[in-house]
Amino acid sequence: MAKIIGGITSSHIPAVGNAISQGITQEPYWKRFFDGYGPAKEWLAEAKPDLVIVVYNDHGLNFFLDKVPTFALGCADIYENADEGWGLKPVPSFTGDVKLSWHLAESLIEQEFDICMCQEMKVDHGFVNPIRALFGDQEPWPVKAIPLAVNTVQHPVPSAARCLKLGKALGKALESYPEDTRVVILGTGGMSHQLQGERAGIIDVEFDLECMDKIATDPEWMTQFSNADIIRRAGSEGIETIMWLVMRGALKDDAKVIHKHYHAPISNTGAGVLVLDNQ
Amino acid sequence: MAKIIGGITSSHIPAVGNAISQGITQEPYWKRFFDGYGPAKEWLAEAKPDLVIVVYNDHGLNFFLDKVPTFALGCADIYENADEGWGLKPVPSFTGDVKLSWHLAESLIEQEFDICMCQEMKVDHGFVNPIRALFGDQEPWPVKAIPLAVNTVQHPVPSAARCLKLGKALGKALESYPEDTRVVILGTGGMSHQLQGERAGIIDVEFDLECMDKIATDPEWMTQFSNADIIRRAGSEGIETIMWLVMRGALKDDAKVIHKHYHAPISNTGAGVLVLDNQ
């Protein structure tokens, strides 16, 4: 049986990947941010997942505005990273698990989540950088991976409440998978930030910390907020934090908090690492 | 306020478009089929819709298997028909209503339907032929049109129950639109048919008629069936009939049955025309 052994949150900003590529993770600007991943790495080394499901948003690599799915699930053998327009060398491709993907597709659609099924899917920095931060650059990658993309770019985007429900459905879907597979769910993106408009540059440390505490122990708290509420507090791109709820919903209510780390600012954002043990 | 003045069902098979193009709609093979549209045309001439929402499935024009959305809504000014591989001359393009589309997108996502928003969308025979059969070939078309595509091709496809719920949400979404617009919903595709496998060529007249009667007056009846149940009775492509439920769900429970027509076989299918007045 598939087993969700835990969930982890991570920022996915491009600068994280650049810092890793440039080998500057221990420079003063980056040190505290990357050191916050230490206990997560230790937990992963112990927990030994076979596969990660990465909940992230595409930023204009695989999806253009002609087709913006609310939720999109990868159903491919291989997921390639690719040039996002900046000419960066893509990282090695990721190995998926199609039988698990199709099982998830079937279960989620049966549970009335109207997902988009993607049998070919490029994965951008939103998917890649959390894996790089948590596992380090490796070839091949030490875990299989399945992308679950949430639209946080083209409004209307799904509510925090809907994301939490998707997570619960994802948990049920995984529980009903007959193969032995150890799964960790990564909730990525956020936290508070805004890239555009006269309000660009906002970070709300108090709101971020409140979100971290509540997502860890009382995620329903987050569903009181409309997306407008979240944008008001956390910024237009801070809405990404709703994706953490997909991860959280898949875990037990009483999943154990193993690690909490918060840093701000990094690039334009507040960044939180949560490690929740579901065993 | 937008007003749903009625709903109509129609086959959307390629042969219907070919028969219209070739001017053979009054030949013996086609006459009874096309005559069945007469009362629907009369009702439309009286009801004068401004816009039709066409619930259909794409058959490999706008969507490939890389991205198969469960539900996809057009959010464009113009929808082009295009060559589906057979070299046929496309029909004139259709004019959309973007403000209404975005209103629907916002309302449906708020109601927890995880639609895919399409700001550019080619429409295939599944969308085009019901309009051609109901309005005749015209340039420009006498109504605006918005495509709502349902995945009935790549399984898992949504259940009959989910389609009916989508219809109800669509009805609420339209009711809350402030502009005066007279809307007719077209539920297209079906009825029983199977194109592939040793069972190709099945038609189940009794099941089709039962579906027509129940969809008209008691659509919840249809939700007792799993997709496997429907495929067993109505064929692998007969599953398309679930799209009629999206239309039906958007109407009042007691919408008045104006017209019922059934013909079989036409090409490979059973074909039903229902006209429901919602005023």
Added chain:
Amino acid sequence: MNWKKQDYDDIPGTYVFDGQRAHPAYAINKLLYTFNDQACRDEFDAEPAAYCDKLGVTGDYKKAVLEQDFLGLLRMGANIYFLAKMCVPRGVSVQDAGAAFQGITTEEFQQNLLDKGNGLEAILAKRGDYWNG
């Protein structure tokens, strides 16, 4: 592991186009999808084998494409709607393919369809509220 059992597996003579069927046939269906585009059809017609190579269609799939073995392609997971983009312009209709699946002639297949309409008007008259033209 095996693909999981589905509740439609026991429907006779019916191949539901699910993940299990679509997955190995992704490349062939992609090739067929490109036929929406006249330029791709022309490129294929000029050099079918090279076009297969370019689109990653190999082995039995490539062989079936080159032999225009439409039935074989269907059995190997080509989706009927995508396949129509190759076979219809070559004079092989969806009814021809259906007939071939059953090992009967297209005329027999069509007659079987027509037989489905036998007694239709009587059935409708009995139900009562259908328009009969």
Added chain:
Amino acid sequence: MNWKKQDYDDIPGTYVFDGQRAHPAYAINKLLYTFNDQACRDEFDAEPAAYCDKLGVTGDYKKAVLEQDFLGLLRMGANIYFLAKMCVPRGVSVQDAGAAFQGITTEEFQQNLLDKGNGLEAILAKRGDYWNG
């Protein structure tokens, strides 16, 4: 008719990328999206105006592209993620764009960000269960 009021319209200095913003800017965002492809970047660099024409980018949008007026493009509905594909390779970071939106220097913008972290460790220490490295 007008576009409908949204509950986020009154958030100051914030342009939520919704239908109303995306709709008129579809062509410019499509042009920017093509920059994922090196061949498209090269084609644009060779003849920017011709590339705009080819992609249907006209009027004020075309003018802003040719003038590399990234702020103007943002104001006219270019999505920040798509715009990054044009401005980042030209040495204009997302922080430069944010600073320009406020009429301050990038250094000031970055200092404002750094100030957000003031007292962070004290705040975390008060909360108690954060790892502080």
